[in-house]
Amino acid sequence: xxxxxxxxxxxxxxxxxxxHLPVLQVVVPLLCAPICVLLRHAKLSWLWATIVTWLVFxxxxxxxxxxxxxxxxxxxxxxxxxxxxxxYRIDAxxxxxxxxxxxxxxxxxxxxxxSVEKEVSEPRIYLFYLMYMLCLTGxxxxxxxxxxxxxxxxxxxxxxxxxxxxxxxxxxRALTASYRYLVMGTLxxxxxxxxxxxxxxxxxxxxxxxxxxxxxAVDHTRTVLAAFAFVVVGLGLKLAMFPLHTWLPxxxxxxxxxxxxxxxxxxxxxxxxxxxxxxxxxxxxxDLFNVTHISLMLVILAVIGMFAGAFVxxxxxxxxxxxAYSSVSQVGYMVLGIGLATAAGVTGSIVHLFNHAxxxxxxxxxxxxxxxxxxxxxxxxxxxxxxxxxxxxxxxxVAGLSLxxxxxxxxxxxxWQLVQAAIELGWWYVAAGVLLSSLLAIAYVWRVVEVAYLxxxxxxxxxxxxxxxxxxxxxxxxAAAAVWFGIDGDTTLRLAGEAANALMGAAQGGxx
Amino acid sequence: xxxxxxxxxxxxxxxxxxxxxxxxxxxxHGDFGPGGGFQAGVIFGSxxxxxxxxxxxxxxxKVLPPWATRLMLVAGVxxxxxxxxAGLILGGNYLDYNVLAHDPVHGQHYGILIVxxxxxxxxxxxxxTIFNVFAGQPGGD
Numbered sequence: 001x002x003x004x005x006x007x008x009x010x011x012x013x014x015x016x017x018x019x020h021l022p023v024l025q026v027v028v029p030l031l032c033a034p035i036c037v038l039l040r041h042a043k044l045s046w047l048w049a050t051i052v053t054w055l056v057f058x059x060x061x062x063x064x065x066x067x068x069x070x071x072x073x074x075x076x077x078x079x080x081x082x083x084x085x086x087x088y089r090i091d092a093x094x095x096x097x098x099x100x101x102x103x104x105x106x107x108x109x110x111x112x113x114x115s116v117e118k119e120v121s122e123p124r125i126y127l128f129y130l131m132y133m134l135c136l137t138g139x140x141x142x143x144x145x146x147x148x149x150x151x152x153x154x155x156x157x158x159x160x161x162x163x164x165x166x167x168x169x170x171x172x173r174a175l176t177a178s179y180r181y182l183v184m185g186t187l188x189x190x191x192x193x194x195x196x197x198x199x200x201x202x203x204x205x206x207x208x209x210x211x212x213x214x215x216x217a218v219d220h221t222r223t224v225l226a227a228f229a230f231v232v233v234g235l236g237l238k239l240a241m242f243p244l245h246t247w248l249p250x251x252x253x254x255x256x257x258x259x260x261x262x263x264x265x266x267x268x269x270x271x272x273x274x275x276x277x278x279x280x281x282x283x284x285x286x287d288l289f290n291v292t293h294i295s296l297m298l299v300i301l302a303v304i305g306m307f308a309g310a311f312v313x314x315x316x317x318x319x320x321x322x323x324a325y326s327s328v329s330q331v332g333y334m335v336l337g338i339g340l341a342t343a344a345g346v347t348g349s350i351v352h353l354f355n356h357a358x359x360x361x362x363x364x365x366x367x368x369x370x371x372x373x374x375x376x377x378x379x380x381x382x383x384x385x386x387x388x389x390x391x392x393x394x395x396x397x398v399a400g401l402s403l404x405x406x407x408x409x410x411x412x413x414x415x416w417q418l419v420q421a422a423i424e425l426g427w428w429y430v431a432a433g434v435l436l437s438s439l440l441a442i443a444y445v446w447r448v449v450e451v452a453y454l455x456x457x458x459x460x461x462x463x464x465x466x467x468x469x470x471x472x473x474x475x476x477x478x479a480a481a482a483v484w485f486g487i488d489g490d491t492t493l494r495l496a497g498e499a500a501n502a503l504m505g506a507a508q509g510g511x512x
Numbered sequence: 513x514x515x516x517x518x519x520x521x522x523x524x525x526x527x528x529x530x531x532x533x534x535x536x537x538x539x540x541h542g543d544f545g546p547g548g549g550f551q552a553g554v555i556f557g558s559x560x561x562x563x564x565x566x567x568x569x570x571x572x573x574k575v576l577p578p579w580a581t582r583l584m585l586v587a588g589v590x591x592x593x594x595x596x597x598a599g600l601i602l603g604g605n606y607l608d609y610n611v612l613a614h615d616p617v618h619g620q621h622y623g624i625l626i627v628x629x630x631x632x633x634x635x636x637x638x639x640x641t642i643f644n645v646f647a648g649q650p651g652g653d
Binding site: 023027035037075 | 583596600
């Protein structure tokens with residue numbers, strides 16, 4: 001990372017551009033997205049979107065390098081000093097999340113080309129890439145901003161564009177799925193903004209750092225208590241925390257494959273980051289964490305979610321839906337880390353953000369490739385897919401093993417970290433829950449493996465009909481990353497540890 | 513369509529020019545009084561929508577074809593965004609209007625005028641596009 005930052009400084013104009021990187025991260029995709037409307041051409045829009053997202057990924061890497069080298073980066077929009085102006089603030093936590101979402105955003109695009117051409121009608125493809133870039137802008141914005149209201153604006157940008165992306169799915173059920181997500185997502189965003197409004201009422205500030213210093217003085221008031229509840233429930237809706245997850249399975253199942261890959265690996269992750277930021281940094285100095293017993297509440301919901309999601313996943317006949325329910329279960333692990341509220345727990349939560357993005361991205365890419373070739377991802381239609389599409393099925397197997405949490409994959413690293421964090425607190429039953437829910441993951445992954453490898457392919461099905469190379473390479477890269485970071489867990493754990501420190505640093509006094 | 517409602521057609525022809533003019537007033541008076549790009553864009557768009565209600569979507573598309581509204585949509589966003597980038601190139605932060613002119617006060621003035629023009633363009637185009645898309649659905653009249 002630091003090497004990339006050093007390389008960036010050798011580029012022409014680097015000294016001029018360098019201070020503006022935090023805002024360029026948002027502005028570049030935001031202003032490049034409308035260009036797609038002028039291009040109005042499927043292939044050109046794809047090329048344009050690819051160039052832009054890879055550039056954004058590069059910026060994110062440079063920013064992470066800069067943060068690791070020099071600490072906090074602060075950028076004042078329009079040169080208005082905070083708390084009056086909007087401030088972008090990048091520390092280890094959001095620099096890491098930025099790298100995760102832009103990496104997934106960049107690697108999904110080469111994959112998307114063939115997949116989108118198959119699933120979205122030609123005249124709408126340019127709209128697809130427009131919305132894709134806007135969604136990326138929104139997610140990056142949520143992560144970069146240090147202003148509670150600005151976060152809401154970006155939340156809306158990312159949500160509105162993701163509703164459109166989901167509705168571009170082939171079947172008509174994509175429309176109802178998207179509408180349902182729209183209703184739930186709007187509820188979530190509204191709850192969040194009500195919470196922010198109440199905080200503003202009590203403190204007169206919207207800047208997160210400012211709120212963190214002002215809130216402790218008024219934290220005994222019912223208004224701030226209600227604000228806390230609204231924010232947690234609102235973001236809980238966006239991140240699909242059990243039992244607020246009901247929009248997720250259909251949205252993921254009926255969206256175009258590339259959208260499922262992108263949203264499953266980024267959207268819920270960014271919402272979790274927002275929850276971490278609000279709960280640990282903004283409310284970090286207050287006593288609300290203890291007063292509301294939110295720790296216990298989050299842990300209970302997380303554990304129920306872990307089991308319920310995995311249990312329902314076992315009975316799904318459609319592999320995309322199965323993975324979507326598995327996401328509900330995996331979100332449970334991330335929420336668990338927040339609920340534990342120790343440095344180790346939050347580290348586990350953040351490392352799982354990264355790990356889950358990698359493995360779920362690989363899994364959904366493999367399923368999308370199967371859909372590309374077979375035209376369906378119902379278990380009945382995938383008989384013998386291991387012989388028909390060996391590479392794709394192997395990628396799915398690696399991702400599946402990672403979802404279970406087998407050693408040498410990323411899933412193991414994060415589960416190990418979470419189990420350790422739970423044991424540290426003496427919460428044995430939570431640690432046992434993490435392990436037992438992994439057993440359920442074995443069940444649903446096994447169902448696919450059984451159909452793929454142990455059943456014979458249907459008569460007349462062509463052997464070795466892999467998806468195009470442009471789809472294979474990204475999924476192999478992600479699967480390789482799932483193994484690489486599973487063997488070398490130190491890098492990600494160290495980054496996640498620094499991120500956890502950055503999130504909790506401002507609030508050491510009020511921690512339980 | 514309401515081809516036979518002569519009163520409505522004549523009155524609306526009288527009203528549409530003042531509506532558009534009022535939109536421009538709201539647009540450019542926005543930094544002295546109530547108003548601004550969003551409100552102006554809605555008023556400007558409503559002039560076209562009134563015309564479309566009375567004379568049909570196809571007629572209004574002759575005046576303002578879809579490619580033009582699309583261009584307006586993009587141009588407005590880019591006007592706003594590139595004003596910010598201009599501030600950045602001239603040595604300030606993003607959206608810093610102080611550097612747009614020699615005098616920071618004038619800079620702020622120019623900046624907000626251009627930005628609001630961008631907002632107005634996009635909002636007007638968005639209103640017209642949304643109306644045309646819904647009213648142009650087959651089966652609706």
